[in-house]
Amino acid sequence: MTLDEVRELTGAVVLAGGDLLERQVDKGCGADLLSDVLAVTEEGFLLVTGMVTPQAVRVAEVMNACAVLFVRGKRPAPQVVEYAKGAGIPLLATQKGMFEACGILYGRGLRPTEFRHLSDYAG
Amino acid sequence: MPAEGYILLRRVFPVPADAIDQAGQVSTEVRRLLRGLGVEPEVVRRAGIVCFEGEMNIALYTKGGRIVLVVRPDRVELLFSDRGPGIADIDLVKQPGYSTAPDWARELGFGAGMGIPNMEENSDALVIRSRVGEGTVIRATILRRSDAAD
DSSP: OBHHHHHHHHTOEEEEOGGGTTOBOOEEEEOSSHHHHTTBOOSSOEEEESOOSHHHHHHHHHTTOSEEEEOTTOOOOHHHHHHHHHHTOOEEEOSSOHHHHHHHHHHTTOEEOOBOOGGGOOO | OOOOSOOSEEEEEEEOTTOGGGTTHHHHHHHHHHHHTTOOHHHHHHHHHHHHHHHHHHHHHSSOEEEEEEEETTEEEEEEEEOSOOOSOHHHHTSTTOOOOOHHHHHTTOOOSOHHHHHHHTOSEEEEEEETTTEEEEEEEEEOOTTOOO
16 A cells, blocks of 8 residues: 555545655554664554654664554654755654554554564573 | 784763663663774674674663773774662573563663573673672773674
């Protein structure tokens, strides 16, 4: 689906990257613990998160994520939005909670990302 | 694994303590520099993750420190050093899920206990040296061979 479809399905507003909504996305990751996001082993996914810190956007950047969807009506600070604009990372914000937002997107075909399972770690 | 070849780039980045809002900047800059040198995208991705986790560890848990980036033809090295408090049991911090993060850090999305494991998984070699009360030094090596991934 496109980011614009993500926006429509979740009733989200666009905070950054309004010109990038034609981007295609077919996988998603829902997490608030940023190291869990960093354990994802692929790129180009939609990050669905309740974390609105600068690091949420930086993690999206480090992971080459397609975009970030903030849940439960949370909005990052203006400087975080500005940073995302500069980094070319679209930001969307929905009033829906994490479970509902992920459920809607999964139901419409967004698939989970691959990630390292605990048993994969050598330690 | 002995390093081969000359140094293409060496950069030092200070990481202050108690500057959580800025944490992550070094990782962004390291990725930008590596891309500019034409480093392979998979190596940039892995170095970005290693650097981010290491940077967060310094910013969240220590009295400040620094990150040194060294790029060679065959590898990228990231050296993290800090001024303490040091790690008492290194085997323990390598265990996925183990975390000493205080509540305030967990509220910011940290403390999953995956920091060191993620660094290990995205490095070809990760060496940790620590002395309680003095500090920790971590050397992460990411090989640039295209068959070196995982």
